[in-house]
Amino acid sequence: MQNINPTNSRNRRALFYLSLLGLPLTIGACIALASIVLLTQLPVLGTFNTLGIICLALFALVALIVGPIYVYRGMTLAKDNQLAYEVGEALAQFMGGDPRYKYIRNVSRRNLGYIDAVLVGPPGALVFRIVDYSGLWRNERTEWKTLNPKNGKLGPSRTNPTRECARDVYALRKYLAKRKLDKVPVYGIVVFHDGSNVTLQAAGPVIPVTKTHRMYEVMSRDYLKNERINTSAIDATVDAIIDG
Numbered sequence: 001m002q003n004i005n006p007t008n009s010r011n012r013r014a015l016f017y018l019s020l021l022g023l024p025l026t027i028g029a030c031i032a033l034a035s036i037v038l039l040t041q042l043p044v045l046g047t048f049n050t051l052g053i054i055c056l057a058l059f060a061l062v063a064l065i066v067g068p069i070y071v072y073r074g075m076t077l078a079k080d081n082q083l084a085y086e087v088g089e090a091l092a093q094f095m096g097g098d099p100r101y102k103y104i105r106n107v108s109r110r111n112l113g114y115i116d117a118v119l120v121g122p123p124g125a126l127v128f129r130i131v132d133y134s135g136l137w138r139n140e141r142t143e144w145k146t147l148n149p150k151n152g153k154l155g156p157s158r159t160n161p162t163r164e165c166a167r168d169v170y171a172l173r174k175y176l177a178k179r180k181l182d183k184v185p186v187y188g189i190v191v192f193h194d195g196s197n198v199t200l201q202a203a204g205p206v207i208p209v210t211k212t213h214r215m216y217e218v219m220s221r222d223y224l225k226n227e228r229i230n231t232s233a234i235d236a237t238v239d240a241i242i243d244g
Helices: 007-041 050-076 082-095 161-177 212-220 231-243
Strands: 002-004 102-109 113-121 124-131 135-140 143-148 153-156 186-192 198-203 209-211
Touching (some): 007 050, 102 231, 113 231, 161 186, 186 212, 198 209, 209 212
Parallel strands (some): 002 102, 135 198
Antiparallel strands (some): 135 143, 143 153
8 A cells, every 4th residue: 555645736736826817916005006106197198097996906905915915825735744644654564555445534635625645545535634623523424522521521523524535425426526526436434533631432424433553344345345446437537636
């Protein structure tokens, strides 16, 4: 099994945010502001177009807000997901050296969004939602509860790893379908990193829930039970996720 970080895809995404969106908008805002100053202080033939000034001002305002945001996004786009990397290394110990399996972490693409990791192999694609929460967490079908340390009672959690994973599964299915890979089955799994101090409980989970050291056992109940796609479909799926 290969543990892959799609750096080329990430670099292209950073370039898109930084060079194609952020910098042009920021520069355009500066040009618009300079134009406003020139038009108001040095009006052509003694007059200036009020509507034009207003439009330039609105553009400059929006561009000055949005442009730096895209610049910041491009410069700070995550280079890797350390939790996903560690889970991939642990998974490789279970999966062995089977080259047909590709574990792609830190997936970030337009029209797909961000996914912690995707395992692609003969059984299909498996979407990972990886968290490092601590405390007591209980999953009841699609809902999650956590222990409130103040009163010692279980209450609804602020985050829902199951729904987050389901969202990623649906997004990947749609993404692959657009690339004529709709026959590739897509599954999901929620993994609590072993490094966190967590007590995990589950009652009829809709999406499998596990800690890192029990991943292979849980995956064997569903995802790993059958080989569903051939080598060409595996390669096409990996290419679609990494390169688009």
